[in-house]
Amino acid sequence: MESLIPRGNSTLEAEFAQQLQRTVDWLNSLPLERLDRPREDGSIADRTFRICQDLIRETEAIEGLPARELPRLRAHGTGSQLAVVGQEFSEAMTSEGLDRIDSDLTLMRFITSFVALRRTGS
DSSP states (O other), X not given: OOOSXXXXXXXXXXXXXXXXXXXXXXXXXXXXXXXXXXXXXOOHHHHHHHHHHHHHHHHHHHHTOOOOOOOXXXXXXXXXXXXXXXXHHHHHHTOTTOOHHHHHHHHHHHHHHHHHHHHHTO
């Protein structure tokens, strides 16, 4: 499958794109009952929704827009929602004038979130 996000110039942008793609593919391959299975820290769908909400908040902060709540999709839409908000975030990160250190830290935070979601969802 073709990557959701074209490779950027930085290693972290490339890693973000790769981890986003892996996570979306993983979510799309899971059975619905596994996505919705209750856990102490929330189901996989719950935790993915929290990551999506964090991504959209970061995107809107970069673009100077007011914060909004994403709609909560059913479990079968989890991977698609992550793909869309991840793409929007990636596009916003290419904005001129962003502090490179803050951008790198933000990218690392989301990369870590993607990997942690896949590890704890096993």
